[in-house]
Amino acid sequence: MTLRVYSAAEVxxxxxxxxxxxxxxxxxxxxxxxxPLRHAHPLGDGGSLLLMPAWSATALGVKLVTVMPQAAAQGxxxxxxxxxxxxxxxxAPLALLDGEALTMRxxxxx
Numbered sequence: 001m002t003l004r005v006y007s008a009a010e011v012x013x014x015x016x017x018x019x020x021x022x023x024x025x026x027x028x029x030x031x032x033x034x035x036p037l038r039h040a041h042p043l044g045d046g047g048s049l050l051l052m053p054a055w056s057a058t059a060l061g062v063k064l065v066t067v068m069p070q071a072a073a074q075g076x077x078x079x080x081x082x083x084x085x086x087x088x089x090x091x092a093p094l095a096l097l098d099g100e101a102l103t104m105r106x107x108x109x110x
Contacts, residue, residue, distance in 0.1 A: 004095045011101035020109040061085045
């Protein structure tokens with residue numbers, strides 16, 4: 001399998017509001033997805049690493065968020081996020097998505 005990387009623009013384009021809202025509504029009704037507590041890890045330099053795992057019978061994923069206040073001094077965003085989707089049966093990575101775009105779409109649609 002080839003890992004597909006989705007930029008922010010591709011995430012937004014692939015998740016039109018009407019279809020996303022309907023898909024999320026249906027997904028929230030199904031109880032076959034495990035969503036354990038988020039993990040927050042202080043990094044000791046004011047930064048944090050946040051891990052948000054979830055899985056079902058066919059897929060598993062984790063959103064990784066970094067909060068690095070010191071990044072602002074380099075003109076970079078303080079918060080950055082990515083989402084790795086993998087095949088549940090094999091563990092093979094399927095897609096790497098821009099986490100900020102994914103979060104913005106999912107939060108607004110929910």
